[in-house]
Amino acid sequence: MQSYLLNDPKEEQKEFFITDTNSEQSVFAVTLPVFSFPNVIPRGLFSFSGTGAESSPNPRFKMILWAIIAGTRGGVNRAKILNLVKETPMNANKIATVLNLDHKTVIHHVKILAKNELIVKAEKDYGAEYQLTQIMKENQSALEEIMLKIGTK
Template identity: 45%
Template sequence: MNPVKQLLWWLIAGSEGGLNRARIIAALLERPSNARQLAKRLGLNYTTVRYHLDILQKNGLVTSTENRYGRMYFLSQLLLDNYSEFEEIWGRVKTEIGEGEK
C-alpha cells in the first residue's frame, strides 16, 4: 500500500479527530485559509482547528506561510499529488458514518 495512503487511513479513519482533519483538508482544497477562517467556516473551535492543523503539518500534508499572525495554510504538494487517495478514504468514511454523498 502507498505510504501516503497508509498515513491518510490512520489520520482520517484510524484516529480520533479524523473527521475534523478530513473536513479541514477538503476546506483547504477549496481555498487556503488561516486557522480562524477555517474555524468559522467549519463551525469548530479555533483551538481544535489549530490542533488538527499542527498534526496535518507535522505529517507533511499541510504547509503554511512563515508569519505567525494570520498564518495561511495550504495543502502540501505531497497531499495534492495523492488527493485521489484522500477522496477515496474520505468517501468510504462518510459512507460508514451515514453522510453518504454530502
C-alpha cells in the first residue's frame, strides 16, 4: 500500500486510522492536520476517461474524500450535503432546511467542501447555489463506498 504525505512537517501532527469493521484491518491512515485538496494534489494530476460509473476513483482523490467524510465528526453531514446538491444545485439556506441543520453549520461544511474543491458556488452573489465539481461528479462511486463503510448516524 502506498502512503502519501498529507501534512507539513512543521505542523503539530496527530495520526489516526480508519479501520474496516469486517476485517479489523487499517483501511486508511492520516496524519492530521489534513490540508486542503489543492495543497495535497496538484491540479491536473487526475486523468479520467468516461463517467464515474465506468472508471474507478483515483486513489489520491479517494484518500482526501475519506479524510473529509470519515475522518471528522461532521463528515456525515458533508456527505449528506454532497448527495443533496448532486441532484439539484441549492443555496445554503435551502440545504439547511432540507437537512434540518442550522444555517451556520451548513455554511461551515460548505466552506470545507468548497476549499477542497468538491463543490463550487454557481455565482458569487448572496444566495448563490452550490453544485458538485466535475471531479466529484466523476467520483460519486467513491462517496457511496465510503458511506456504505461508515454508515449513517
